[in-house]
Amino acid sequence: MWIDCKPLAKAIEKNIKERINSLNITPKLVSVVSKDDPSIMSYLKSQGKKAEKLGISFEVIKVPPKSLLSSLNELAKDKSVSGIFIARPLPEELEEKDVFAAVPVEKDVEGVNPANLGSLIYGEELFPPxxxxxxxxxxxxxxxxxxxxxxxxxxxxxxxxxxxxxxxxxxxxxxxxxxxxxxxxxxxxxxxxxxxxxxxxxxxxxxxxxxxxxxxxxxxxxxxxxxxxxxxxxxxxxxxxxxxxxxxxxxxxxxxxxxxxxxxxxxxxxx
Ligand SMILES: NC(=O)c1ccc[n+]([C@@H]2O[C@H](COP(=O)([O-])OP(=O)(O)OC[C@H]3O[C@@H](n4cnc5c(N)ncnc54)[C@H](OP(=O)(O)O)[C@@H]3O)[C@@H](O)[C@H]2O)c1
Missing domain, CATH: 3.40.50.720 (NAD(P)-binding Rossmann-like Domain)
Structure with missing residues (x-):
């Protein structure tokens, strides 16, 4: 038998919308791309549509691989940015672990920063993957x-x-x-x-x-x-x-x- 995941999806969406309504800001997701790849761009397009449907502000920024870490630094300081998404695959010259470690823990909405992953061991699930x-x-x-x-x-x-x-x-x-x-x-x-x-x-x-x-x-x-x-x-x-x-x-x-x-x-x- 197939498991119908739609009711669960709807319940989470409803909860998200209710929480956004009681916030005094519009949450914002920034997706960072550092590789030219049509499948990444098509994925980000659907991410943008979903964000719009939920009432979340969304921006895609394209940066050359050598500027990725400094861009993450800037996004860490930017108070208008709630969460950061790193589009993958990354360019070959970048080490995934180094990039993930540069995502600020409090904006690591994918749960890829080693500190967020390590917290799972203690039963803490702030941002699990x-x-x-x-x-x-x-x-x-x-x-x-x-x-x-x-x-x-x-x-x-x-x-x-x-x-x-x-x-x-x-x-x-x-x-x-x-x-x-x-x-x-x-x-x-x-x-x-x-x-x-x-x-x-x-x-x-x-x-x-x-x-x-x-x-x-x-x-x-x-x-x-x-x-x-x-x-x-x-x-x-x-x-x-x-x-x-x-x-x-x-x-x-x-x-x-x-x-x-x-x-x-x-x-x-x-x-
Ligand atoms: N639905 C989603 O949102 C979502 C998110 C992430 C990934 N995915 C999909 O999930 C799949 C896995 O992704 P991933 O990133 O976890 O993959 P991954 O990093 O490529 O890891 C694949 C795992 O499968 C194991 N494996 C390969 N052949 C095997 C075999 N014959 N018997 C037993 N284990 C075998 C590998 O073992 P070794 O470690 O020994 O190599 C490895 O641990 C992909 O199709 C990916 O697109 C979906």
């Missing part, structure tokens, strides 16, 4: 987490690793296994799990034979194959478990949570 938070929110919306066996396939800095920490948090209390390309007996691990999260980046990677009956499956993957978007989960899994669709699942919630963080940043900045 949006995709990891989207997975947690979807799971909390459809199932109980305490004691559940969860397998995450993928150990990236923005999805798998932070998600594993967030699911271990007291109160969520899941039992978490994180897998990667060197994991042995992956099928045994996924098949034994109540919940499987797949963030691998390979179309239709998780097959129905890898999932137990009634499991919840969260598909983080975004792949473009034969002119269509698809996830990391084979559509046949929907016949044995509860699966988030692609598009319309994790991605949809991730986008909205970015704006939720922009409003949170504005709330904190205005006291």
């Amino acid at each position: 949006c995709t990891a938070e989207a997975v947690v929110k979807i799971l909390e919306n459809v199932t109980e987490l305490p004691g559940k066996r969860i397998t995450i396939v993928g150990r990236s800095v923005t999805v798998g690793k932070p998600l594993s920490i967030m699911l271990l948090k007291r109160g969520r209390d899941a039992t978490v296994t994180v897998c990667h390309s060197k994991t042995q007996n992956l099928v045994k691990l996924t098949k034994e799990s109540d919940i499987v999260v797949v963030a691998v980046g390979k179309a239709h990677f998780l097959k129905k034979e890898m999932v137990k009956e009634g499991a919840v499956v969260i598909d983080v993957g975004i792949n473009y194959v034969n002119g269509k978007w698809c996830g990391d989960v084979d559509p046949s899994v929907e016949r044995v478990g509860y699966v988030t669709p692609v598009p319309g699942g994790v991605g949809q919630i991730t986008t909205i949570l970015l704006f939720d963080h922009v409003v949170r940043a504005a709330e904190r900045q205005t006291g």
Whole structure:
């Protein structure tokens, strides 16, 4: 069965609009681009449309790679800017970790600054990475987490690793296994799990034979194959478990949570 994420998306949007109404400023997101890439610009265009719909001010600034760090410095000081988004992929000459460390913690709405990521260890989720938070929110919306066996396939800095920490948090209390390309007996691990999260980046990677009956499956993957978007989960899994669709699942919630963080940043900045 497919998991319908629209009601959750609508509820978060409604909450964002209510909070904006009680602010005395218009929250502002600035997206910084330092690479010429049509897919980045098309993504930012849809980000701008979403911002407008929610009542959030939005600006794209283009900077050459060598000026990116100094631009981030300027944006840190600019009181009109609530949150900063770094468009990726970054140019090859830039080290992702250095760029993320230069995003001021209080404007780090993507949750990529090492200080925000490190706070997760202490159970603090000021700005958790949006995709990891989207997975947690979807799971909390459809199932109980305490004691559940969860397998995450993928150990990236923005999805798998932070998600594993967030699911271990007291109160969520899941039992978490994180897998990667060197994991042995992956099928045994996924098949034994109540919940499987797949963030691998390979179309239709998780097959129905890898999932137990009634499991919840969260598909983080975004792949473009034969002119269509698809996830990391084979559509046949929907016949044995509860699966988030692609598009319309994790991605949809991730986008909205970015704006939720922009409003949170504005709330904190205005006291
Ligand atoms: N919906 C959203 O908002 C959203 C956000 C972010 C990413 N995504 C999508 O999610 C997918 C993953 O993104 P990411 O940034 O997390 O990816 P990533 O950094 O490329 O990491 C992929 C992970 O998959 C693991 N992997 C690769 N082949 C595997 C295999 N055969 N068996 C087990 N594990 C395997 C890799 O293992 P190693 O570590 O050993 O290499 C790595 O940990 C992509 O499709 C991306 O577009 C979606």
